[in-house]
Amino acid sequence: MASRRRPGVQRIVPPDGRLRQSQVVSTFGPGAMLDLLTDSVVVGGLDFWRMGQKETLIHEPRLLDAVERYTAGRPLSREAPFRLPPAGDERNPSEGNGIQVQEFPKWFVCQNPRCRALVKAGSVERTNNEYRHRCSGVGDKPSRCVPVRFVVTCRRGHLADIEWTWWVHDHTKCASPQLRLEEGVTGDFSEIVVACSTCGKRRRLTEMTQEERQDRCQGERPWLGQEGKEPCTEKQRLLIRTASHGYFAQSMSVISIPEPESLRRKVQSVWNVLQAATKETLPAFRTIPQVQAALGNAADEDVLAAVIAEREQRPDVVPELRTAEWLQFLSQRVEQPGEMPVDRTDEMPAERSFWARRAIRPPRLPPAVAHVVLARRLREVAAQVGFTRLEPAMKDLQGQFDLEVELAPLSLQRDWLPVTEIRGEGLLVVLDEAAVHAWETSKPVVERTESLLAGFERWKKTSKSKLAFPGARFYLLHSMSHLLMTQLALDCGYPASSIHERLYCASHDAAVPMAGILLMTGTSGSEGTLGGLVDEGRRLGTHLERAWRDARLCSNDPVCAHHEPVGLDDRSLEGAACHSCLFVPECSCERFNQFLDRALVVPTLGHEDVAFLRAPWT
Numbered sequence: 001m002a003s004r005r006r007p008g009v010q011r012i013v014p015p016d017g018r019l020r021q022s023q024v025v026s027t028f029g030p031g032a033m034l035d036l037l038t039d040s041v042v043v044g045g046l047d048f049w050r051m052g053q054k055e056t057l058i059h060e061p062r063l064l065d066a067v068e069r070y071t072a073g074r075p076l077s078r079e080a081p082f083r084l085p086p087a088g089d090e091r092n093p094s095e096g097n098g099i100q101v102q103e104f105p106k107w108f109v110c111q112n113p114r115c116r117a118l119v120k121a122g123s124v125e126r127t128n129n130e131y132r133h134r135c136s137g138v139g140d141k142p143s144r145c146v147p148v149r150f151v152v153t154c155r156r157g158h159l160a161d162i163e164w165t166w167w168v169h170d171h172t173k174c175a176s177p178q179l180r181l182e183e184g185v186t187g188d189f190s191e192i193v194v195a196c197s198t199c200g201k202r203r204r205l206t207e208m209t210q211e212e213r214q215d216r217c218q219g220e221r222p223w224l225g226q227e228g229k230e231p232c233t234e235k236q237r238l239l240i241r242t243a244s245h246g247y248f249a250q251s252m253s254v255i256s257i258p259e260p261e262s263l264r265r266k267v268q269s270v271w272n273v274l275q276a277a278t279k280e281t282l283p284a285f286r287t288i289p290q291v292q293a294a295l296g297n298a299a300d301e302d303v304l305a306a307v308i309a310e311r312e313q314r315p316d317v318v319p320e321l322r323t324a325e326w327l328q329f330l331s332q333r334v335e336q337p338g339e340m341p342v343d344r345t346d347e348m349p350a351e352r353s354f355w356a357r358r359a360i361r362p363p364r365l366p367p368a369v370a371h372v373v374l375a376r377r378l379r380e381v382a383a384q385v386g387f388t389r390l391e392p393a394m395k396d397l398q399g400q401f402d403l404e405v406e407l408a409p410l411s412l413q414r415d416w417l418p419v420t421e422i423r424g425e426g427l428l429v430v431l432d433e434a435a436v437h438a439w440e441t442s443k444p445v446v447e448r449t450e451s452l453l454a455g456f457e458r459w460k461k462t463s464k465s466k467l468a469f470p471g472a473r474f475y476l477l478h479s480m481s482h483l484l485m486t487q488l489a490l491d492c493g494y495p496a497s498s499i500h501e502r503l504y505c506a507s508h509d510a511a512v513p514m515a516g517i518l519l520m521t522g523t524s525g526s527e528g529t530l531g532g533l534v535d536e537g538r539r540l541g542t543h544l545e546r547a548w549r550d551a552r553l554c555s556n557d558p559v560c561a562h563h564e565p566v567g568l569d570d571r572s573l574e575g576a577a578c579h580s581c582l583f584v585p586e587c588s589c590e591r592f593n594q595f596l597d598r599a600l601v602v603p604t605l606g607h608e609d610v611a612f613l614r615a616p617w618t
Helices: 061-070 164-168 205-209 264-267 289-295 301-310 321-331 431-438 443-464 472-488 532-536 538-551
Strands: 034-035 040-043 049-050 097-099 101-103 107-108 119-120 123-125 130-133 145-148 150-153 180-184 193-196 202-204 237-240 248-255 355-358 371-390 417-431 500-507 514-526
Touching: 034 123, 061 248, 061 321, 107 130, 119 237, 150 417, 164 180, 164 193, 164 202, 202 205, 202 289, 205 237, 248 321, 264 289, 264 301, 321 417, 321 500, 371 514, 371 532, 371 538, 417 431, 417 472, 417 532, 431 472, 431 500, 443 472, 472 500, 472 514, 472 538, 514 532, 532 538
Parallel strands: none
Antiparallel strands: 034 040, 040 101, 049 097, 107 119, 107 145, 123 130, 130 145, 150 237, 180 193, 193 202, 248 371, 355 371, 371 417, 417 514, 500 514
16 A cells, blocks of 8 residues: 655655555455555555556566457557556655555444444544544544445446435435434344434435335446546445455466467568568578578468468467467476476576476376376466456456456556466366266266256346356366365365466367366465475375265255255355365355356265266275
8 A cells, every 4th residue: 555644744654554466456456445444445546556666567478468358448558568566665665656545435434322423524533543523412522433334336346435415315405414324233234224313314224225226326436536437327236345245356367388489470570571472482582591590490381371361460360378378288298207497587488487297197096087287387477457346257268258248447547457476386187088078978967067057047147147158067177176176285285275276178179178177376476385286296196086085975965965056045056065065265266166066076965977086996
């Protein structure tokens, strides 16, 4: 957070709050509501970030190509598209470095139980960094005030104070409004009432949840400043400012991988010569040393195809985000004894940010697992492209958002995005494609898939999502990932909240079928990890067997095992899954603990015939 200079004080005081850099690109990014020690604020947009002199730029071309489609027609800088959040200086805080925040909400509630006045910030005093209200008729000593915990938002992410005076009086005027917030004896939401002492008007807060009585959103975006307001036709929705659905940071990430330069880019590097190339003239052009050095041994027909594509300005065909990573993992050779990655450098290129080898087949590994790839060095770069409120935006199997998803912007003027950089280690579990395809096309699994699809379609009607059904393959990978993550956390030395997943899934009919689970760990700003996760990858067969035995019976069975996506509850995206068996910390899960079904992995009560792993192995 930014330091601020207080009136009458000549020295720079410490910042009003502190956050980790990774938090500013996730939980508490631009537009998020945050409770400080004595204040409630909204985090300012990128226009209000003071980067200071120690600005850190991040280079990741693959990520740049992926996120540009979500910047609302505002192109990103080609030289510096990604930046780390400003790093504070604890010993010498400065107003020129940090993130500005705005006080929000501006309505306060008096904590004197005999008063409970609901007043604006301009009607209270600030003493010793606390707001105080002079209660009428209950003594001269000012009473402490706290920010009201209710605000309004809409599906487009707009955020505003509730105009309490207008709302209580149903959009009519009162000569001298005096509002009180009465929360009842039990504190239950249904008992919360706002009353006017002057005219006697009273309204229950539950009325604000009724769609027919909701006001139209005014399009306010306080994190973008005074120019942030825009037209909006959505209805305002009541929101408790500390509720978990008040802010969903939407980010995209890539694993840094060494990529050979494409032939198209090689042609571009000597375009001043090759722009006039034809089948007849190309051999002559290739005798020019500069052209020959760029093209190397590429065949003439391939070069001509790249020239024509560049001449017609056709987009370069590159693999999708996760497909490219998947192919890179699979291309790794088998590890050799004593083989280690090269030393790190300050400017770490992709070749040195990624180091992986295929493990010698671990003992007790089931036949359905093709092999294991151990990555001693991984670098993940995640950029926040926007955020949503009320409902998170779901990604497709390549980790990208639907273009029709409307994300709230992070700034009005900036041509860069905030990123977090994580260096760590991981292991990739590669399932046998033939075994997965035979399993997903079997009759019991097809019938189970129909049940999961019915629940998914029910969820789509309420969420208005454009996401396509990911299929039983994705449910299998996701469920197996959670089981394995929980088991590995017992032995690898990292807690489950420090391990996160990255799923590689593509159907059997895709150009590149994928069925793999990457479990990785790391910390932003660190130089890596100690190798505990990689070492446990060599014992993956034992871990899978233990996970299989533990998952067969959940402490909530038979309720958990018999849960159906089309049941009476609203858990439409889960089959046999609950907090006792499959749910993990949400920071570790790509899908908010949804799209899970334990029955697809291990034999479960009532669903013994749909399990991918049928029996323990030796």
